[in-house]
Amino acid sequence: MxxxxxxxxxxxxxxxxxxxxxxxxxxxxxxxxxxxxxxxxxxxxxxxxxxxxxxxxxxxxxxxxxxQKPLQYILKTAYFCGLTFEVTPDTLIPRPETEELVQWIGETVDKNVPLRILDIGTGSGCIAISLAKSLANAEVTAIDISSKALEVAKRNAENNNASVIFIQTDILETTQLSQTYDVIVSNPPYVRMLEKASMKSNVLAYEPHTALFVEDKNPLIFYEAITELAKRYLEEGGWLFFEINQYLGVEMKELLAKHQFKNSSLQKDMYGNDRMIKAQK
Ligand SMILES: C[S@@+](CC[C@H](N)C(=O)[O-])C[C@H]1O[C@@H](n2cnc3c(N)ncnc32)[C@H](O)[C@@H]1O
Missing domain, CATH: 1.10.8 (Helicase, Ruva Protein; domain 3)
Incomplete structure (x- = not known):
């Protein structure tokens, strides 16, 4: 034809x-x-x-x-920060808002000094791999609970010629890390169950729910756990970066202040929503 x-x-x-x-x-x-x-x-x-x-x-x-299967899952391919990533039903499709988070990290840190970076909830590995590629002096470690997502992330690192250390662990059960970091970044699950009704049906039907949802009664559970760890494992002056739920910007500022993080600042995404926050130890 x-x-x-x-x-x-x-x-x-x-x-x-x-x-x-x-x-x-x-x-x-x-x-x-x-x-x-x-x-x-x-x-x-x-x-x-x-x-x-x-x-x-x-x-x-x-x-x-x-x-209504997303094209990225049909082609098993997504583009992020100028790189090509394999995506499977075990990994979230990387979003353009997350590219803005990676860009913000690049603008904040000193690219000329050696940096140890930890990405928590790495999924396809998009944040960790993009940082490893764009920050020549960075040593990047990435964590996820999902072994299947980590298999994909490892292939993505190999295919993009990036060096990343991958670790499988449940961050909500982690009380110790093996080293300190200069930057900790996370785009953890942050969509409340109550927001399900307003989500597109193709996201609900095809994207992994462990990557997306948190209980309504404790929507900042990941941010609390990661901030607690950052208090102990972030170097003095090191940066904590989060992608956040657009409706919880104020609560995130309060959480970081409660844990004595300084210089916190919220940043809007391209759609004008509070989408990321950074703060310094
Ligand atoms: C919103 S996705 C982010 C994926 C990727 N970093 C991105 O920005 O596209 C959240 C990720 O956190 C992982 N995750 C969920 N619960 C976790 C836990 N308890 N410990 C570690 N990782 C977890 C999921 O498997 C998923 O890959």
Missing amino acids: RLKEIKQIFHKELEAVYDAMEIDSFFYRLIEQYYDFTRLTLALQPEMSLSKEEEQPLFEALAELKE
Whole structure:
């Protein structure tokens, strides 16, 4: 079938769920990944066609898109800080807001001195690996509770040529770390159960719930535990960085003040929501 006809089928089948621009972008990402064709290839060769066998992966992807499976899980690929990451149902899809957190760390620390960095709840490894790549003098360690996520993160480090030490542990049960750090960063689970109703159905259906949710009655459980550890394992003057629930910025400032962290500052994401906080020991 001609590629342009397949594109029309995509629009017809998906128009009830996605807008036309999104459908175009899905289609072009798929033909790029599967056949190395770009938008330009199709514009220059409008009659280009695929054999039955060749077109099969496109129709399989179409069926998954109809079920609202995120394109990143279909392609098993996500882009973050200019790097390519494998993602599986065991890892959260890295978000653009988290790229802003990584950028903020790069702007805050002194890139010329050796830094020991700990990323807690690493998932695909996106934060740890991006920091290891962008901070030449950093020694990066990353923790997650999920051994399956860590397998993916290890492959991502290898594929991106990054050196990261990975450790499987439950941070809520951890009372000791083996060394001190200059930076501790975490994007822990922070979505309250009460916020479930306002979430997109494709996030709820496909993304790992251990990566997302916390109990309504204790939404800062991870931040409390990590701040307690940071009090003991962050160097004097070291920085603690968190991605946060946009509705809990004030509570996060209070938590950090309660634990005697200094110079805390909230930062908004590109959508204007309080999305990250940093503070110094
Ligand atoms: C919001 S995701 C962040 C993933 C990745 N850092 C990112 O920014 O895309 C939270 C991560 O914390 C991990 N996690 C959940 N509970 C944990 C625990 N008790 N100890 C350590 N990691 C945990 C999850 O497996 C998940 O990978």
